[in-house]
Amino acid sequence: xxxxxxxxxxxxxxxxxKPPTPEEQMDSIKSWLAxxxxxxxxxxxxxxxxxxxxxxxxxxxxxxxxxxxxxxxxLPPAVDxxxxxxxxxxxxxxxxxxxxxxxxxxxPDFRRQLDSLRADEKTVExxxxxxxxx
Amino acid sequence: xxxxxxxLDKELLDREEEPMGRVDGLIMQLGERSQPRITHIVxxxxxxxxxxxxxxxxxSRRMSRWWGPKRDKEVRIPWSRVKTAGRDxxxxxxxxxTGAIDWELWxxxxxxxxxxxxxxxxxxxxx
Amino acid sequence: xxKILQITLGIVTSVGGFxxxxxxxxxxxxxxxxxxxxxxxxLLGTLxxxxxxxxxxxxxxxxxxxxxxxxxxxxxxxxFFIVLIGMALVSFLVxxxxxxxxxxxLQILTGVGFPWWAIPVSFVVWxxxxxxxxxxxxNGASMLGxxxxxxxxxxxxxxxxxxxxxxxLLPTFxxxxxxxxxxxxxxxxxxxxxxxxxxxxxxxxxxxxxDETYIPINRIIAxxxxxxxxxxxxxxxxxxALVFHPKGIDVEKFEQASLLMTTALPKWGFTLFALSxxxxxxxxxxxxxxxxxxxxxxxxxxxxxxDLTPSKDARFCLTYTVIIMAAAIPLLxxxxxxxxxxxxxxxxxxxxxxxxxxxxxxxxxxxxxGEHRNGWLSNTVVTIxxxxxxxxxxxxxxxxxxxx
Numbered sequence: 001x002x003x004x005x006x007x008x009x010x011x012x013x014x015x016x017x018k019p020p021t022p023e024e025q026m027d028s029i030k031s032w033l034a035x036x037x038x039x040x041x042x043x044x045x046x047x048x049x050x051x052x053x054x055x056x057x058x059x060x061x062x063x064x065x066x067x068x069x070x071x072x073x074x075l076p077p078a079v080d081x082x083x084x085x086x087x088x089x090x091x092x093x094x095x096x097x098x099x100x101x102x103x104x105x106x107x108p109d110f111r112r113q114l115d116s117l118r119a120d121e122k123t124v125e126x127x128x129x130x131x132x133x134x
Numbered sequence: 135x136x137x138x139x140x141x142l143d144k145e146l147l148d149r150e151e152e153p154m155g156r157v158d159g160l161i162m163q164l165g166e167r168s169q170p171r172i173t174h175i176v177x178x179x180x181x182x183x184x185x186x187x188x189x190x191x192x193x194s195r196r197m198s199r200w201w202g203p204k205r206d207k208e209v210r211i212p213w214s215r216v217k218t219a220g221r222d223x224x225x226x227x228x229x230x231x232t233g234a235i236d237w238e239l240w241x242x243x244x245x246x247x248x249x250x251x252x253x254x255x256x257x258x259x260x261x
Numbered sequence: 262x263x264k265i266l267q268i269t270l271g272i273v274t275s276v277g278g279f280x281x282x283x284x285x286x287x288x289x290x291x292x293x294x295x296x297x298x299x300x301x302x303x304l305l306g307t308l309x310x311x312x313x314x315x316x317x318x319x320x321x322x323x324x325x326x327x328x329x330x331x332x333x334x335x336x337x338x339x340x341f342f343i344v345l346i347g348m349a350l351v352s353f354l355v356x357x358x359x360x361x362x363x364x365x366x367l368q369i370l371t372g373v374g375f376p377w378w379a380i381p382v383s384f385v386v387w388x389x390x391x392x393x394x395x396x397x398x399x400n401g402a403s404m405l406g407x408x409x410x411x412x413x414x415x416x417x418x419x420x421x422x423x424x425x426x427x428x429x430l431l432p433t434f435x436x437x438x439x440x441x442x443x444x445x446x447x448x449x450x451x452x453x454x455x456x457x458x459x460x461x462x463x464x465x466x467x468x469x470x471x472d473e474t475y476i477p478i479n480r481i482i483a484x485x486x487x488x489x490x491x492x493x494x495x496x497x498x499x500x501x502a503l504v505f506h507p508k509g510i511d512v513e514k515f516e517q518a519s520l521l522m523t524t525a526l527p528k529w530g531f532t533l534f535a536l537s538x539x540x541x542x543x544x545x546x547x548x549x550x551x552x553x554x555x556x557x558x559x560x561x562x563x564x565x566x567x568d569l570t571p572s573k574d575a576r577f578c579l580t581y582t583v584i585i586m587a588a589a590i591p592l593l594x595x596x597x598x599x600x601x602x603x604x605x606x607x608x609x610x611x612x613x614x615x616x617x618x619x620x621x622x623x624x625x626x627x628x629x630x631g632e633h634r635n636g637w638l639s640n641t642v643v644t645i646x647x648x649x650x651x652x653x654x655x656x657x658x659x660x661x662x663x664x665x
Contacts, residue, residue: 018662018663027509027511028511028513030509031509031510031511031513034508034509034510035510035516035517035520037508038508038510038520039520042520042523042531045527046527047523047527047528047530047531048520048523048531049531051371051372052369052372052516052519052531055372055516056516056517056519059514059516
């Protein structure tokens with residue numbers, strides 16, 4: 001028992017990484033889209049400061065690029081991968097634009113981008129419903 | 135007196151009730167017809183580490199040759215110096231004289247006192 | 262009158278010092294992923310902690326020995342050494358997470374990335390330890406931690422359905438994401454039942470010179486202080502359940518966590534969250550550094566007291582200096598503190614049996630506790646906690662692999 005413990009700890013640390021399933025990746029994408037929406041709304045309502053909002057939208061964008069690439073390469077055939085690719089690229093574009101508009105303090109254009117992002121999120125939700133449950 | 139339970143690993147206090155380490159080992163005399171009796175308390179160093187594993191004891195001996203207070207032998211305190219043995223073991227010795235706190239003093243002089251704010255400058259008793 | 266002041270202070274410091282990055286992160290992930298369903302895990306963890314903290318205080322007050330000292334004396338150096346290594350490693354990881362938490366809070370407030378804060382933050386923590394006294398650390402840092410009460414304010418402002426929330430206090434099983442559910446449950450237990458809290462509390466009782474007359478005070482502080490602390494964790498979970506769960510936001514990064522209170526408290530929510538994390542993690546960093554240094558010093562019989570000047574307890578001070586410097590290193594390399602938090606909470610759960618099992622023997626030892634030994638209730642609770650900790654320790658590893 002005493003000697004096993006350090007081994008167990010080592011295994012735990014090594015085993016902490018396991019590849020996520022497509023369903024988990026989809027959940028992660030939806031989570032980050034929702035995060036971007038929440039950060040954007042917060043900036044418009046002045047509950048979040050500028051620097052944080054911009055940096056978080058940039059982080060969101062980066063993270064979505066990573067997950068999208070992984071997801072699209074392992075997507076089950078039931079999901080329309082072309083449509084998904086298109087809407088994800090579109091939403092990433094809106095997020096990227098919003099990050100730039102913060103410096104310019106351009107609220108009207110920012111609002112338009114946010115509305116487009118919301119529309120994209122609904123599309124993503126519909127497409128993801130086609131995914132088989134794990 | 136149950137040696138392992140009542141003496142080993144207990145805290146040692148010197149004449150001024152200052153801590154001077156723990157009972158890390160014991161040296162005993164085994165007589166032919168008499169009960170085994172403790173002759174010395176051992177403090178610190180290789181004796182302690184050998185209780186975990188002999189390899190640790192060897193490593194401890196090797197490392198103490200490179201740095202720290204150089205001691206050829208481990209610290210042994212005669213059992214006769216024990217005043218009382220209860221929750222801790224009170225000894226009739228000065229901690230500094232036994233060598234038991236050599237490491238504490240060495241680290242204090244060579245490392246701690248070189249860092250500002252260590253309180254060394256404020257000490258007025260020269261210790 | 263003096264005793265009432267001490268009780269009040271004890272409760273206040275327990276509350277202010279309760280939340281740290283582990284309890285906040287696990288509570289937020291629980292609320293975001295599973296709504297109110299995991300409130301029972303916070304309740305269970307808090308109850309276990311109350312009993313364990315009360316026992317560690319009672320042991321110190323009656324025997325004038327801390328748990329660490331009693332562990333070495335009762336079980337011998339070889340067993341003590343195993344516990345030392347386990348606890349030191351786990352506590353060190355938690356310290357990295359806390360220092361990282363301070364850095365992340367500063368990052369969202371200033372925009373400057375957390376790796377840049379690693380050295381300044383470690384330096385400030387070290388200076389507090391070097392020049393501060395025990396009272397300053399125990400009381401000062403915890404007072405600052407009271408800003409975490411803003412989580413409770415946010416919870417009330419969101420008007421949760423308290424009836425539905427209360428259902429979460431009883432264990433239920435989820436329909437899907439089972440592995441993730443149990444992984445978070447185990448992490449919540451690891452975050453609530455932090456061994457360093459018990460060691461710190463026990464050493465604190467000695468630093469504050471408690472004796473047998475403090476046994477009732479100890480019971481009140483442990484019971485009420487830790488309960489209020491548990492409420493804070495529950496408040497975080499409830500707010501996350503109301504804010505993140507409906508939107509499907511999983512809290513993976515600190516940037517997402519920062520949005521926690523902006524809905525309930527539009528004007529101050531963002532800043533209050535950052536300040537809460539800043540002060541909570543700062544207090545925890547001090548406590549953990551002290552706990553690890555106490556562990557070495559008490560176990561090996563060195564001088565130890567935060568009230569002594571460093572030249573008088575050189576090895577003790579060298580220990581925490583080295584630990585704090587080492588903890589800054591992973592952060593300098595940009596290791597994500599949230600990831601370290603998740604791993605360290607699970608590892609704490611794995612190491613729990615090592616910390617808690619000695620309690621069963623020590624708390625029944627007449628040499629240490631005399632007539633204040635555990636009654637049947639405390640013994641039953643400790644036995645259940647030990648069994649629970651073994652179960653948790655065994656399932657934590659596979660859950661980490663499957664469910665994180």
